Amino acid sequence: MSLEKRIVIKEASLANNCPECYTDSGLSLVFYQKHIQTPWYKKTTGEVTSTLQCKKCKSTIYPVKWTEDIERVIDYYTKTVVPKKSRLQLTGRSYYTIAFLLLLIAGLFAAFYYSGHYREVFTTAP
Secondary structure, three states: OOEEEEEEEEEEEEOOOOOOOOOOOOEEEEEEEEEEEOOOEEEEEEEEEEEEEEOOOOEEOOHHHOOHHHHHHHHHHHHHOOOOOOEEEEOHHHHHHHHHHHHHHHHHHHHHHHHOHHHHHHHOOO
């Protein structure tokens, strides 16, 4: 049960003409970074995606419809995007599970040690 989210890391308004409605003030370029969240950890990935939309006609402009001018502007903004570093962060549930397992191992070791069976295991001669 993992949850994948795309977090906005940069948004830019472009002054280029929209290939759909030909307006020159509606293009919006948004860059997203992928984040994964599970009950055990949160992970920031290095995966960055972008979307070009026209706010006037409410359409997504796919790379097939990009003009050379739009491509140049998108290349420029792609170079300026600085994503957050990839990292893995454990949640509280993970720390509790690790602590429980360590206590269980310590308890089993103590029970084995104090029961006297360790003498039989380590002192028997062949």
